[in-house]
Amino acid sequence: MNSLKTYLAVGLGSGLGSVLRYGVSLASQAVLGSHFPWGTLIVNVLGSGLIGWIAATALRAPRGQLAHWHPFLVAGFCGGFTTFSVFSLESLYFITLGQAWLGLLYVLVSLPLWLLAAMAGERLASRRGFTAE
Template sequence: MPNLFLVMLGGAIGSAARYGVGRLGLALLGPAFPWGTLAVNILGGFLMGLLGASLLRFGPNAEQARLLLGVGVLGGFTTFSSFSLETFAMIERGDLVMAIGYVLASVIGAIGALALGMTLARAVTA
């Protein structure tokens, strides 16, 4: 099966699951806090940990499973799981300063980019 198709299939499944968790969080706990997003990020990190450790046992034979489940399903479910895995890998390698820099750059950069995009969109549509 072509690699791109595996990623696309997994992404559709992950995105649908993310939508379902978000709807469930909203229905159960209301709109005051983004419980669904928080649940997706934490669950996604946990699942990426399980997947990453499991795939290591299979070596290069696990590439299609990694593409379908890691890049596709978990990528569609939450990119936070990939971010968590990459940060943890830096910490395990002893690159604590790099890990902290990555966390700060990712969070502050993403929020800053969102603010810039919203400001630009509002200026164009005003």
């Protein structure tokens, strides 16, 4: 991918990921309520799993289609879909509400889940016999 196409791919992927993140956030509030930021937790766990899978799959087939789409999928879509900034703001919000314990719980639950999801995505991609070519 040339430079301009790469930037456009990242921008398009980011926009699509952001729109989907917003939709997941609204749907989770409607279904699970707004007392806890379920939408952010969900997108960050799903996005971590997806990025782990994409990175491992592209590494196994560096000339395959998935590797070609890496800027669109990783920096673009996953970058737009997941959000550390909103996670930080939501954590701070709990503190301003006088619920620091809930903010701490959110951090302590989120980080391990993100790492486990990334590991699960990587392991899924590393299964014997799977290629993305």
